[in-house]
Amino acid sequence: MPPTLPGRLGDSNLSPKTDPRTHARIVEILGPFGACDLPPPVPKMDINDPKSYAEWMVQSEAGLKLVYNSPKSLSVELPPVESSSVTIKGRKGNDIALHIQRPKGVSGPLPAVTYIHGGGMVINEAMLDPHVDWAKAIAASGAISIIVDFRNALPLDPSTSFPAGLHDSVDAILYLHSQRKELGISKLIAQGESGGANLTIAAALSLKQEGKTDVLDGFYALVPYISGAYGKSDEWKLKHLPSLVECDGYMLANDGMAYMARAYEPTGTAEENPLAWPWWATEEDLKGLPPAVINVAELDPLRDEGLDFSRKLRRAGVNVEANIKVGLMHGTEILARDVLETEHLAAARDIVRFANAL
Template identity: 40%
Template sequence: MTASREATRLARALSAEAVVDDGPLHAFRLARRTFLAGTRVDMGPLAAELGVDRATLFRWVGNRDQLLTEVIWSLFVPTWRRAVQEAAGTGAGRVVDALTRFTRDVCASGPFRTHLCREPDRALRLLTTRAADYQVRVTGAFAELLADSDAVLPLPVPDTAYVLTRVAESFVYADLIAGAEPDPAKAAVVYAALLRCPVPPPPPTPGGTVTVTSDRASTPLPGRLGDPAATYRTDPRADRRLREALARFGLDDQAAPPPFGPDAPLEDKLAFVRGAHDAFEGLYAAIAQEETHRDDVVRTVHAAPGRDGHEVPVYVFRPAGSEGQVLPGVVYLHGGGMTILDCDNRLHTRWCEDLAATGLVVATVDFRNAVTAADHAPFPAGLHDCADALTWLDAHRDGLGMASIVLQGESGGANLCLASTLLAKREGRLGAIAGVYAMVPYVSGGYGWDEETKRAELPSLVENEGWFLNTLMMDVLVSTYDPTGEHARDPLAWPYFATVEDLTGMPPHVVSVNELDPLRDEGIAYYRKLQAAGVRATGRVVLGLTHGADSIFKTAVDDVYDATVADISRFARSLAG
């Protein structure tokens, strides 16, 4: 029987076909932790630790083969993604480098090698035959890379991908198949011969280390991946100017965790989030004191009708003296994790003014935060406000002088930009959106995942933990945005879980991430998913900065700020048609 990805509740949950299914996902995470610890994954002990009977566990995850397939695939994905991201060169050379890096990292994986040695027959059956669909998935991943390259292939893409998969298997499992040592270097020679290109130089040694000489220590992993005591202040990659600006506000050390976790009583969490709102508003006001106001932009105030009778304020900015002109349009959605920060504070207003001064009409939507001083309006209230304001703006484009509409936002605002686009596709309104510019997107909701899961799937959540943002604090925000957790894998709440099918047909996107942001890798993952869906997508990485610094700290990193504003303006102009 083939262990089909669609055969179990776990498979549906992992592929986001089910919005949330906590039992199967909890079982999966426990099984993965067990596997990573080098311990055999057995159904009986697993069921006992979960507090369920074996029948329930089998209903959740299928049989042991199916569960092991999902666990090993969950480790393949970030390993392959990292290999592709780090691969050097172009065309066939880049493909060979990615395959070589991947082969090397798999051969060096302790938990994986432990599993192969403990259960060689089962491993070969699950990983190299049609007894499970692991091999099909690997071949599909290789095919995506081939299709995106300009390599001249000896066979059609599917056939070439299959041959490369079999080559990889031959060397990764060489000890099981032929009693030989796994040898990534030999695999590289065969990859290069098949794709008719030179053998690339050996990539750095596994795990992100670079050996300098035989008698010197290796360079450690970056950030807190290599040093749990690291801070932004001590990170050699940090932008010196931003480090100094953060120090003035006492923010160059680790961001403080919350006093409790997401399981605390709702009223306690709401009170905490309201305090966080006030603290961040105070910080933004202090930062804004360093900046001058501009008088070359005018603002008008409007109201869009909401679907639940709620009136949504919309503020429109345009260059002074441009009344009557039709200009490219941007709809700005502010950050704050969809739960905190005011739309019309000085920093958000300044951002809109600076964009408008480049020759744009900029509308910002005062959507409902999930938490306010007087109310709790969880998902999807704020998203619906954004969607309804977008509908109103599209209907009034002529009167507002907007030639087109590009959605733009940072952090939680980027979440709402991406979710609004997904919702517009579902509701048949996608034509209103010319493009999306998502900065430092806050889109996974995975801030309370265990460390093993973070390291395997989104390692920047560990690498840059506490650099301006604390992931445990974000986990509390998540629990107020979606109090029941029922939307934990709903792409409208957390666009990270959008499928390729969800994204097919989307307008052009730019996804901009910051190197030292805990959220960096979820933005990169979304960009890659857009690419897989055939969307015209551009990725942008800002080095040395932590979360949102290129829009918040204008004075400290003025050149980066100006470059970001100019890039958004260029993108909007390119789509104004």
């Protein structure tokens, strides 16, 4: 009997709840709340008119906020951290808030890790509970952690669409580079998850294009959302990025991501621009980038774009590590930190390990 294809490639009705690969604790704890079911269909909207689905995105963000800010706590007490904030000016005169966490009472230079949050570059607030807890976990592991409050594309204004969030991310990194001595920074690492991983990688590409290759010492991308190919045909996906079909609806659905991608870049003219969608970068684009880590989740529709990108980095001569988090879904080590405490803390420590090894 031939082996069954994984996920929805072998059974279109499969869900995280019924997929035997899903981490048992995710199913046990989150399953009863519907988090392991396939989502309801996304309403059909005119993808060429982002304003027509702005309200859908607002409602999606409100629902996510309820989940994100539901009470969650770790069973262990982390080492104490000190918190502060600074507001800098972006290149367009806009304010960019940087929220800084650092180990309490620790002197001497430390690696600094920018945290660029997820949300498809369109939604989610920088200071949601999971984002703050993630930054604190990184700081408690021995680094200065900086949450970058970049401009989301929502409310779909030209001043907030691509490349606004990218510019804010780059400007924050440039500021931190200029303050290495004052802030006691030994190494500067850009880090983000999902849409934040897109901005992390795009920032590294942008700095290279600007000839500022000495700014970043490395970058670390978790579950990167980098292809923008979510509205393409299943035939294209199966040929190039089969996990988009295999895991469609496992926390993320292609239909919804296609709308979010267009909301980020409403003109539709940057679909293969690597600064908007780094998966499309050529090996020449990638040559000379600093060392990188690309971590993906086994049960994530975005898995293959992260893995494929890591291979492209390696072919370009970039020192890159790539890891698959077996049994996990998209970003669950950050969002479901109480359920996956071991994975949550291990992921934070690994970022600091990477920074210290550079």
